Amino acid sequence: MSSSSSSSTVEKSKFETTIIQExxxxxxxxxLGPHTYRREELLNVLESQQKPVYTPSTQRKLANPVPLGLASFSLSCLVLSLVNANVRGVTNCKLLISLFMFFGGAIELFAGLLCFVTGDTYAMTVFSSFGGFWISWGCINTDQFHSISAYDSDPVMLANIEGFFLAGWTVFTFLMLMCTLKSTWGLFLLLTFLDLTFLLLTIGVFTGNNNVSMAGGYFGILASCCGWYSLYCAVVTPENSYLNLDAHVMPHFPTV
Structure with missing residues (x-):
């Protein structure tokens, strides 16, 4: 047993090259053949040889899709609001249909789906919903859909159905506004002005008062400006710009 006590340490290289006959x-x-090992040490060596080696996967950092959604909405809202406000006498928005359906609609819907990936439920709901709004607004103003021409014989019904459409978005925007009371001032003012925009447009359509609709257009311009500001605050960093702006969080903003 003297030889067994002197060889208690397991040597992996010796174990691999020795032909075991007994x-x-x-x-x-x-x-094992001419060598004697402790049972526990031998089992540890065998287990270590059988364990697969796992390399930890490198997690990729996802980009923030919120600025993309803000860019899509702010640009579309700005140009439509300029038309609603009759700036420079422009009242026809046919040229903007492609903007509404692709940049305002498809891109914003895409941003909302990316927010789903990042786990941002609020941004997903807002961007996806307004992406649908811009696509539907583009379809309404597309002659091939006959959405407006179908009411040529009854303009009052056209005004009422358009008012219903805008009233629904007024309610939705108000609900989303209530979820910004602990966010940033830019986002809060964006949805505040946007809700006033929908409200004034709804009243203007129901009453046939173009001045009220024009006022809604001006509030839409203010909403888009707040969107531009929030967009810039979300993408600017000390590494890419000398002009850094603060998002100005509201009271009771969650810090964790």
Whole structure:
């Protein structure tokens, strides 16, 4: 047993190159050919050889899709509001249909789906919903859909159905506004002015008062400006610009 006590340490290289012809065990000792090992040490060596080696996967950092959604909405809202406000006498928005459907609609819907990936439920709901709004507004103003021409014989019904459409978005925007009371001032003012925009447009359509609709257009311009500001605050960093702006969080803004 003197040889067994001197070879208690398991040597991996010796174990791999030795041809084992005889195996025997004596209590806590196991003899493999001319060498004797402790049972526990031998099992540890065998387990270490059988364990697969796992390399930790490198997690990729996802980009923030919120600025993309803000860019899509702010640009579309600005140009439509300029038309609603009759700036420079422009009242026809046919040229903007492609902007509404692709940049305002498809891109904003895409930003909303990216927010789903990042786990931002609020941004997903807002961007996806307004992406649908811009697509539907583009379809309404597309002659091939006959959305407006179908009411040529009854303009009063056209005004009422358009008012219903805008009233629904007024309610939705108000609900989203209530979820910004602990966010940033830019986002809060954006949805505040936007809700006033929808409200005034709804009243203007129902009453046939173009001045009220024009006022809604001016509030839409203010909403788009707040969107531009929030967009810039979200993308600017000390690494890419010398002009850094603060998002100005509201009271009770969550810090964790």
């Amino acid at each position: 195996v025997s065990s004596h209590g806590d000792l196991i003899t």
